[in-house]
Amino acid sequence: MRVTMFVLAFLGLHLAVGATAILMAKYFTPTLWRSHWGRRVIWGAPLLTLVATILLFLGRWQGLIWIETPMGLLAAALWVSLIAATLVLPISGILRLADWLLKRKSKRNLRDSSDSGANASEEISEELVSPERRYLLMAGATLPALAMTSGVAGVLGSYSSVKVFELPLRFPNLSPDLEGFRILHLCDLHLGLFYTLNNLEELTLELEKEKIDLIVVVGDFADRLDQLPDALRLIAALNPRYGAFATLGNHEYYRGIKQVYRTFNAGPIPLLVNSGEKIQVGASSIYVGGADDPVSMRWGAKYDSFYDETVERSMRDSESESFKLLLTHRPWAFExxxxxxxxxxxxxxxHGGQVGFMGKSVFDVFNKNSYLWGEFEIGQNKLYTSSGIGHWFPFRLGCPTEAPIITLRKA
Ligand SMILES: [Fe+2]
Incomplete structure (x- = not known):
């Protein structure tokens, strides 16, 4: 029943997006529609999207990775391009309307100045295109092509290598023992289709040359739970001086929370959920707490009461003199x-909204308290939201995947 509903919903969505794109392309970009290849692209893109998506689902259903992986990439690129083109086609429609108004105006002007009266307008050639009209026509036809190109660029961008960088964060009351303490912040690997164990192995080879004191894995570790044991071993093999800790994300619940607990219990990295651990660093200490994920809360509900409880339980055993570190999959526990x-x-x-500009998520513009990507502070308390290492949808535009090494510094 659920599969039937899903298939019907998918076909409905495809039909709606595809038909809208074709109709808008026909009426808003007539130049493209009249060209032989233009019309082939307009009809072919939705059709190819449907075929690639069906093959992707068949590959996943039959466990055929050699079909699933390329079809996943192709379907993502086509879906993004199709949706991007559909979103900008109304702008082409507005430009087409402006062009029609300009054409009408030039016809009226020519008719008024013509000696031969009303019949002159019939003789005005369609080829008589003013520079303004030419720009409008060009922009109208180019916009959907540009949107489709940035869609493909975003999908290709998701395959760029993970950015490893040092990020110093400053705290006024930092103990001298913690000066220069380096924490590797990993999250959202989404191990599976678009980020594989091989990718993780390449990343760990790169990280081997770094001095790392502590590794934290902040949720959404694996979408394929069969890959989780090997992934835990790969990360633990980096041998950080003070160990590694993990906490849960929503995808751990989606994929099978019982199996996740079993894997962590048998693995080398402790899972912190509503609990914490103290690490002794010289005469000082760090208390690492792990918050739970509010996955069971209904859509749109306020998270405050959930976070009040999970933060309190996670940090309950911390001592006042410890540096307090909280692992929280979602950034909204910060306040x-x-x-x-x-x-x-x-x-x-x-994932930083997967679209960024100048190191910030473009979606942070709409809500300054959304904490989507980067460093944030309230008083002396800080938050870093990583854009993540992987994703469940391969699209990254100006928002690369990352593995920051947070270095504690005295302000
Ligand atoms: Fe998540």
Missing amino acids: VAAKSGVDLSLAGHT
């Missing part, structure tokens, strides 16, 4: 954490 005296919260989940 509660800051109020509770957590020095540093590390989060992911948002």
Whole structure:
């Protein structure tokens, strides 16, 4: 029943997007529609999207990775291009309307100035295109092509290598023992279709040359749980001086929370959920707490009460003199954490909205408290939201995947 509903919903969505794109392309970009190849692309793109998506699902259903992986990439590129083109085609429609108004105006002007009266307008050639009209026609035809190109660029961008970089964060009351302490912040690997164990192995080879004191894995580790044991071993083999800790993301619940617990219990990396651990660093210490994920909350509900409880339980055993570090898959625990005296919260989940500009998520513009990507602070309390290492949908435009190494510094 669920499969039938899913197939019907998918076909409905495809029909709606495909038909809208074809109709808008026909009426808003007539130049493209009249050309032989233009019309082939307009009809072919939705059709190819349907074929690639069906093959992707068949590959996944039959467990054929050699079909699933290329079809996943192709279907993602086509879907993004199709949706991007559909979104900009109304602009082409507006430009077409402006062109029609300009054409009408020039016809009227010519008719008024013509000696031969009303019949002159019939003789005005369609080829009589003013520079303004030429620009409008060109822009109208180019916009959908540009949108489709940026869609493909975004999909290809998701295959660029993970950016490893050092990020110093400053705290006024940092103990001298913690000066220069380096925390590798990993999250949202989404191991499976678009980020594989081979990719993780390549990343760990690159990270081997780094001095790492602590590794944290902040949720959405694997979409293929059979890959989780090997992934845990690969990360633990980096041998950080003070060990590694993980916490849950929503995808751990989606994929099978019982199996996730079993794997972590048998593996080398402790899972912190509503609990914490103290690490002794010289005469000082760091308390690492792991928040739970509010996956069971209904859509649109306020997270505050959930975070009040999970942050309190995660940090309950921390001592006042410890540096307090909270692992929270979603960044929206930050305000509660800051109020509770957590020095540093590390989060992911948002993938930075997967579209960024100048190191910030473009979606942060709409809501300054969305904490989608980067460094944030409330008073002396800090948050870093990583754009993540992987994704469940391969599209990255100006928002590369990343594995920051957070270095604690005294302000
Ligand atoms: Fe997530």
